Amino acid sequence: MTGEQQAVATAAVQVGGEDDDLEQRLDDELTAFNTAAAGGAVTEPLTVRVTGQDGDLLGGLTAWTWGSLCSVDMLWVREDQRHAGWGSRLMRAAEEEAVRRGCTDMIVSTYSFQAPAFYPRLGFRERGRIGGVPGGHEDVYFHKRIGPTAGA
Numbered sequence: 001m002t003g004e005q006q007a008v009a010t011a012a013v014q015v016g017g018e019d020d021d022l023e024q025r026l027d028d029e030l031t032a033f034n035t036a037a038a039g040g041a042v043t044e045p046l047t048v049r050v051t052g053q054d055g056d057l058l059g060g061l062t063a064w065t066w067g068s069l070c071s072v073d074m075l076w077v078r079e080d081q082r083h084a085g086w087g088s089r090l091m092r093a094a095e096e097e098a099v100r101r102g103c104t105d106m107i108v109s110t111y112s113f114q115a116p117a118f119y120p121r122l123g124f125r126e127r128g129r130i131g132g133v134p135g136g137h138e139d140v141y142f143h144k145r146i147g148p149t150a151g152a
Contacts, residue, residue, distance in 0.1 A: 039067075041066055043066045044064060045062070045063075046061075046065055046097055046098065047062050048060060048061040048093045048094050048097070050090065056078075058077065058078050058081045058086060059076055059078060059086045059087065060074075060075075061075045061091065062074045068102060068103050068104045069103060069106075070095070070105070070107070072091070072094060072106070072108040075091065077090070094106075095146050098146060099146055102147075104150075105144070107141070107142065107144075108124065108141075109139055109141045109142065110140055110142070111137050112129075112133070112137045112138040120142075124142035124143065124144040125143055125144065126141070126142055127141045127143045128140075129141070
């Protein structure tokens, strides 16, 4: 019996819903592992928000940078503000900040029912699609070179 088999035989598996403690522990462990593997590159959050004069949120973006990579997690614009250019402005602001942080690459994914036509207009290239999203949709992955080396 290997060590892994023995550990499994004496351990308990628990399945559940939300588990903040588990999520924090996994984040801590994977961050430490990834930081070591990437020569000390540290993950830093990046957010961009746009608010109206009344203080209401019109849209926002969450992302992270890690060494030379910026990954956009979420981009949202309030329905009555869509097609007013806020999505492009949010993405440009995130890209500018990512370049300021030394990033050379930016990635984002979107579902096929969301905005796959939006990202190519910003210079992103589609890199892949994965089916299996409920409703028969796909997860669409995009990449863009950014910064001074973008044209190289």
